[in-house]
Amino acid sequence: MKNSKAELIVDVAQRLFAKYGFKKTTIDEIAHSAHIAKGSIYYYFGSKEDIFRAVLDKENRLWSQKVREVINRASTPQEKLRAYLVTRTKYLSKLTNFYSALREEYLEHYAFIENIRKRYFREEIEIVKAILEEGVKKGIFKVEELGLMAFVIVAALKGLEYPWTMEIPMPDIEKSIDFLLKMSFNGLLKK
Amino acid sequence: MKNSKAELIVDVAQRLFAKYGFKKTTIDEIAHSAHIAKGSIYYYFGSKEDIFRAVLDKENRLWSQKVREVINRASTPQEKLRAYLVTRTKYLSKLTNFYSALREEYLEHYAFIENIRKRYFREEIEIVKAILEEGVKKGIFKVEELGLMAFVIVAALKGLEYPWTMEIPMPDIEKSIDFLLKMSFNGLLKK
DNA sequence: TTTTGACCAATTTGGTTATTTGGTCAATTC
DNA sequence: GAATTGACCAAATAACCAAATTGGTCAAAA
Structure with a gap:
């Protein structure tokens, strides 16, 4: 038995959330698509938010795994950083729910989102x-304040995501990243 | 005579937009607050959007002036860059309308906004x-691609703005900027 | 232990009407 | 004639309300 009922629910919900978003997907739809009764869903999950959280967790686990895998495969810290930046950005857009929840759907700004x-920022x-x-x-x-440095890097990355939301013609993302990295490693100043 | 009627309208509108936002501020309110008839407003401005644009322009001119002033006062390019980053960030939060229009109010995403x-990004x-x-x-x-480099820097800055929107406890902004700069100048790599 | 579907309170929806809004303009004032 | 006015209008929005839908419960059944 490879799929428990809870997993089935998450899988179905994932598909529906991806298509219609959190708000427009109904529990009835999920139940119907999964060929189970609505009550069964509440046997496994406490609320609609819980299901959504489970979907996001699933997608995040996948993303996290992929990113860590790529990091481990790289040998030098420089390569690791580059691998992380490129992979995290490329892969993020594939996580439909995760992505849209954390960007578009926040128009509604649910507290739980x-x-x-x-959490994911941290x-x-x-x-x-x-x-x-x-x-x-x-x-x-050579880094003095690790925490602050990491914060600045991640924040800067968020900034690179921002323009394509705004539909500003953005230079190719990978090129930007390589550029950011080169500058980060060597600095602006002429030696 | 130091204030033309058009300026008066912009001043009043600025106050009201700051308080109620673009959508909730009505032309009638602006007219009433300025002690003029509604028709007079349309003698000077073509539309509500026009007024809003004028308010934003006013705030932006102020910001732009301040920033350029500070840049000119600094002598070395390093200092200029630092002066720019610090001033632009500190000053931006003072421009109530500009700021909220470009951040919060975009929920409604008006095309003109x-x-x-x-335009301001550019x-x-x-x-x-x-x-x-x-x-x-x-x-x-030593910069190879000026345009891309400038883009990355500004984008990274937007990223630093992002967290305090999210109410994530953010390290002090000026400290972050100094940090970002130090890294930018010298690079991460040990010499 | 799991699963079910009828059931409920609460929210959302669709459709209607009343009000407000952005914008116009002929008349009036300066 | 440039500047100002307020009554006026079409279109958008708010207010209202009944009907449908929603998230969530639960006693009964499997």
Whole structure:
């Protein structure tokens, strides 16, 4: 038995949320699509928000796994940082629900979505922090305040996401990242 | 006579827009607050959007002036860049309408606000580009692609704005900027 | 232990009417 | 004639309300 009922619900909900968004997807639809009664859903989940959280968690686990995998495969801290930046950005747009929930759907700003957003923001900072830490330990990076540095990097990344929301013609994302990295490593100043 | 009627309208509208936002402020209110008839407003402005644009322009001129002033006062390109980053960020939050229009009010996403947003985004990029250009000419900076570099810097700045919208406890903004700058100048790598 | 569907309170929807809004303009004032 | 006015209008919005839908419950059944 590879799929428990709870997983089935999450899978179905994932598809529907992706298509219609959180608000427009109804529990009845989910139940119907999953060929179970509505009551069954509430046997496994406490609320609609709970289901959504489960979907987001699933997508985030996938993203997190992929990102960590790519980071581990890279050998130097520089490569790790680059691998992280490129992968996280490319992969993020594939996580339909995660992405739209944290960007578009926040028009409605549900409190629970805000919380999820914060949690993942912190998670990203932790990932970057770990990379920087390794770099410092290996004597490759020179960073005084790890936490702040990680914060600034992640915040800057968010900034790179922003323009394409605004439909400003944006230079190719990967090029921008490579550029940001090159500058980060070597600095602006002429040697 | 130091205030033309058009200026009076803009001043009154500025106050009201700041308090109630674009949508909730009515032409009747503006007319009433300015002690003139509604028709008079349309003698000077073509539409409500026009008035709003005028308010935004006024605030932007102020901001722009302040920023350029501070930049000119600084002597080295490094100082100019720092002066720009700090001033632009600190000052931006004072421009009530400008700020809220380009952040909160975009929930409604009026096309004309999107356009203004884009224009100011480009304006910021130009300012940064000019600073970088000077730095390169003086042989202080080493930047290959000026446009892209300026874009990345401004985008990163937007990223630093983002967290306090999300109410994530954010490290002090000035500290972050100094940090970002130090890193930008010297790079992450150990020498 | 799981599953069900009738059931309920609360919210959302669709349709209608009343009010307000942005914008016009002929008449009036300066 | 440039500037100002307020009554006026079509269109948008708010207010209202009944009907439908929604998230969530629960006693009964499997």
